[in-house]
Amino acid sequence: MNAPPDRSTRVLAVRGLTKRYGDAVVFSHVDLDVARGEFVAVVGESGVGKSTLLNCIAALDSIDAGSVRILDVDVTSLDEAAQARLRRERLGFVFQAFHVLPHLTVADNVALPLLLQRRPDAARTREVLAAVGLDGFDERLPQTLSGGQLQRVAIARALVHRPPLILADEPTGNLDPRTAERVLAVLHEQIRREGAACVLVTHSAAAAARADRVVTLTASGIRS
């Protein structure tokens, strides 16, 4: 077990974030701080821009005002290559629809972030797979896995390179309640274990209940 995270370190700092599509304002004046090891759930009505917020944090979508800092690095000031490097090294993603590559084995899917950083580590890959309950699944192809197992592969992939911040977008949206509960438990446990921070976008009250803090995104900002 790793040492408890130092919650005084701020991993994510969002200030005055505004996003528009043309004249339509998706959200504005969003402020959000996430400390190391903190698990924050973002809830809100459908269409309020929860996923867009994650994309803006990850520099995958442009912003119209404000700033996003990850470990004191102003994401919006970076060029495309540096933004990609930041995602590669400091972020982990978990999606609603799993998004595992069908032509890679489970181990290769999980190891992808390590390979991107040119530091393959089979032992670490096996360790993370075992941690999410997929010990012995290394050479299996995604087609042979259930939805819950696929999401655990995605969680292992998000954690394998020890990113300080995990962005999870409705990770249980495609799962039945029982499987969703098990997957959430794995996600929560492993994030705690790795000492990472997590921003979880969800509609699920059960998922939000596991968070250290729940914030609500509205068109005019974030309410705690």
Place this chain on the structure above:
Amino acid sequence: MIAWLRQLSWPELRHHPWRAGAAFIAVLLGVALAFSVHLINQSALGEFSAAVRSINGEPDFELRGPAAGFDEALYARVAAHPRVAVASPIVEIETAVLDPQGRRIALRVLGVDALVAGTLAPALLPRVATGQGRYAVIDPATIFLNPQAQQRLGATGKTTLQTKTPRGPVDWRIGGGITAPGPPLAVVDIAGAQAAFDRLGRLHRIDVRLVRGADRAAVLRELALPAGVRAADPDEAAQRVSNVSRAYRVNLTVLALVALFTGAFLVFSILSLSVAQRQPQLALLGVLGLSARERLRLVLVEAALLGTVGSAAGLAVGTALAALALRLLGGDLGGGYFAGVSPELQFSPVAALVYGALGVAAAVVGGWLPARAAGRIAPAQGLKGLASTSDDTPMTALGPALLVTGVALALLPPITDIPLAAYGSVACLLLGGIACVPGAIGLALRGVRAPRHPLALLAVERARRQRNTATIAVAGVVASLSLAVALTVMVGSFRESVLAWLDTVLPADLYVRSGSGGPGSEPATLPAELAARAAAIDGVTRVESQRVTQLQLDPTKPTVALIARTLDDPAARLPLVGTLATLPPGRTAAYVSEAMVDLYDARPGTDLVLPLPDGTRAPVHVRGVWRDYARQHGAVVLTSADYQRLTGDLRSTDIALWLRAGTEVDAVRTALRRTAGELGFDGALLEFAEPGAIRTASLRIFDRSFAVTYWLQAVAIGIGLFGIGASFSAQVLARRKEFGLLAHLGFTRRQVLGIVGAECAVWTAAGALLGLLLGLAVSVVLVKVVNPQSFHWTMDLSVPWGRLALLCAAVLIAGTATGWLAARGAASRQLALAVKEDW
């Protein structure tokens, strides 16, 4: 089904119009090219046959003699026979006339009895021009020209015409015209023709109409035709042209179908990727109750509709292309069979149906595997986006089976003189080679460990797990490049063989022959003493004379050339194929061209009976076979001594001269013309040729004949590249979730495109390599099977490696660039959004 098409297929078409447009254009081009070639050939053949029929008229039969003609005494007997209603004597002369620009134009002159010829062949009935007097038709010095002769000779408004004969020029008074269509033709009174062309007492044919109810066999029996004269059907000439040009026409049509063949691969690529992209939709429909068979049928109907629309447009474009080509090029596409024919377009609804059906069939065949893949989608997996995007049914047995079938078909003989089995072999080799790709990749990657570099890992594992998808992408390139390689090797081999052949058959420095006589006709002879006198000309070191005459070995086949020449060392002087057989004592040696073996089974060591020009039959022993690219229908070489012993004919038609180094060729020409004049032969009629000029002219004709193949290669490769572009851009669209994920994991758009570019380059390179190998295999079939079976000559396989390397490099660069550009366009959408698209 209409409801499904409206709900499922129409939105897809509207969403990706360029994709369906590519497949539509591929089918359109394929059908248009093949149909236009068919229309041009059919129109030319129809026009040619109509011209022959109108000239030959409608007798019950023709009495035909050897090329030198027969004694006109036969006419009196035929005309006097009580069962003969009309007998029309005819002298046929091939001569030459100079047009207003001084160019030599071949003119066929028929000497007829105008009083009876019109009864059997109204098109030959002279129409006397105003002011020419009614007796002009029997005036031996008056000539009547058909429309094309009038036009090409610039005779309109003129009153005289001069033809060339060995005894000097002959002036004719233009008395009017005849209506016979086709190449330049003239009619003169038979007595005038016999006198002007030195054919006194000789006829070439007698057209005969019997009284009603007469028994043709009995009449012929009673006529007791002399040796060398036979009864021929009037449409024999037209049928012969149809037969001899058939292989050429079929080959050209098959070449034109290359584009359609490649188009089928494009349909395959496009529909495969369309199915891949619609996989969740099809899976959802599967869940909602659309059966596997219905999904299969839906995609097949889409393919058939695509084929139908493409074929309909192709038939329209093909008809327009044919009309344009007939207007600009006449009816001859390079083979020379229909030179001088200016046909009208003859549209054939039956042919249109056949070629339209071929287009639909190509699209349906191309759509079969994608349709099967659509039927086999596992709905549950498909909804999760995890079902295979292609039909992953192992094709390990199909590929090798097709290759073996291809080899077996290549060993079969032609069917009705057409290499149908060999064409089947080419198709099997191509399909088999492509079907082997997934298995071969699987084998190649079996021992390859997963790379540690992420880009390499993604590419290798994708190739390993989804190799059928990649095969789809390169199938078009493999098909088009292999056909281009095969055509390049075939044309290159032919060209090299023709060059080598020219070097062997043209050893002298200068060649002389009489300028009168047309292609395929009896050439005019030179004075017997000319060769001996030529040897005495200053600078001439050696002279050899040659006698060429035409023999009719089989009335259903074209004439065979009999060549009598000096042949001290056959192995060195003839481009022999194989070894010489031993000549039994007392026998006459003959050396036959390859066509004689195919057409008359004249193999070395066998005997052959030659019907000589004087009507006698001479048995000869075949000693060897030689390669002859000048005469497709056969040639026999005898030594001059043997020919003179058998016939007593000492005349020659050609003379070859070897000159001392530094000798002025022009001076020798002038001296020979003067010498010919002294021997009573019009020196102006002598035609001279130097090997260099013959070589240049031969290659010019060769390149013109094969120009169409370069265009077809370009079209095929264009379609193949289009296929790559369509496939890779569609793949990027189909893989957008994968790329969206990679963007989240830290890939830049440039890196994503780098993956696509690298994969595209690797797959195009693999496709180019496979295309090269398959093309070489197909070229062996074309060179060793299709050509000998079609044209009765062989050639040495010669691989132009430099050109092939350039071709492959061009395809590789163009394919990679096309794929990359297409992917760039397809990946321009925000990658991050892709992961949000719900299934």
